Every structure is written in structure tokens, then in C-alpha cells.
Amino acid sequence: MARTSRSSIKVFGADEVRRAMDRFGDEMKQAVDEAIKETAESIKDNAQSRAPVKTGALKRGIIVQKFQARKDTLAVYDIGMDPSMNETFRKPIQNPSGKSKTVYYPTAVEYGTPRTPAKPFLRPALKGHRAKAKRAVIDKVRVVINRDY
Numbered sequence: 001m002a003r004t005s006r007s008s009i010k011v012f013g014a015d016e017v018r019r020a021m022d023r024f025g026d027e028m029k030q031a032v033d034e035a036i037k038e039t040a041e042s043i044k045d046n047a048q049s050r051a052p053v054k055t056g057a058l059k060r061g062i063i064v065q066k067f068q069a070r071k072d073t074l075a076v077y078d079i080g081m082d083p084s085m086n087e088t089f090r091k092p093i094q095n096p097s098g099k100s101k102t103v104y105y106p107t108a109v110e111y112g113t114p115r116t117p118a119k120p121f122l123r124p125a126l127k128g129h130r131a132k133a134k135r136a137v138i139d140k141v142r143v144v145i146n147r148d149y
Contacts, residue, residue: 024144031144033075035136039129040064040077047079047125051109058106061085062122079122081106 044064051059060082067076081089089105103113112118 028141028144031140032137035140036075036077036133037064037066039133039136040079042132043079043125043129046129047122050121050125052119052121057085057088058109058121061089061106079126 041064044062047062048059051062053059063080063082065078065080067078086104090102091105091108092101093103106122108116109119110122111120
């Protein structure tokens with residue numbers, strides 16, 4: 001299986017958030033989910049703006065997917081390549097060792113190859129968004145809590 005470039009944002013519940021979620025229920029869960037989704041979409045947009053463009057497939061292939069969260073996790077969104085475009089992204093290569101006859105193009109671009117330099121687009125897009133995600137959650141939670149008072 002080809003190595004793929006993926007980044008995830010996970011928000012693990014602090015005690016205070018858990019207590020607030022117990023008190024405010026689904027409204028709080030929805031607020032946290034919205035904050036994480038907005039941050040994930042922002043990262044996707046940033047990655048798309050950084051992606052090198054030959055045909056535009058690389059840029060179009062960057063997506064956000066929500067995953068079923070574990071019990072101790074509030075929201076999990078994955079920013080990565082669209083699996084339905086895998087065949088588009090597999091490129092033939094000349095490999096003298098004979099190990100692999102194809103390369104996964106997004107990974108080759110992100111990390112480079114022995115013959116081509118890296119042109120990262122996902123990792124730089126993620127950088128700096130961790131603090132933004134935390135701030136977004138805090139802001140959304142405050143809105144829900146302040147509505148009750």
C-alpha cells in the first residue's frame with residue numbers, strides 16, 4: 001500500500017470541556033465539531049493554495065473527511081488526498097531495483113524522491129493551525145456557555 005500524506009486534527013476533551021458538554025449536551029458537541037471542521041477546511045484551503053499545479057488534480061484531490069471519534073475524542077477530521085482519485089495519482093516510474101513500478105504522486109511531491117526535490121504543501125498548511133483549532137474551540141464553547149446566562 002502506498003504511503004499517503006495525511007494530517008489530522010484531534011481535540012481530546014479537557015475536564016472542563018467534558019463538564020460543559022455534559023451540561024449543555026448536543027449543543028456543545030455541535031459547537032466543538034463546527035470549530036474543528038472550520039479549522040480543517042482552512043487547512044485544506046491553505047494546502048490547495050500551496051499545491052503545485054500541472055493538471056490541477058493534486059489541488060482538487062485535497063479533501064476533508066470526518067472520522068467516527070473514539071469515546072475520549074471530541075472530533076476527528078482528516079485532511080488528505082481523496083481516495084477516489086488514487087488511480088489518477090499513481091504514476092509509473094523506472095525503478096532499477098524492481099521493487100515498485102508506480103509512485104503515489106502526492107507523496108512524491110510532498111516528500112520528494114531521490115531525483116526530485118520535495119515541494120511540501122500539506123505539512124506547511126498544517127503548521128500553525130493547532131493553536132487556531134484550540135482558539136476556535138474555546139470561542140465556540142464560550143458562545144454556547146454565554147447563551148445560557
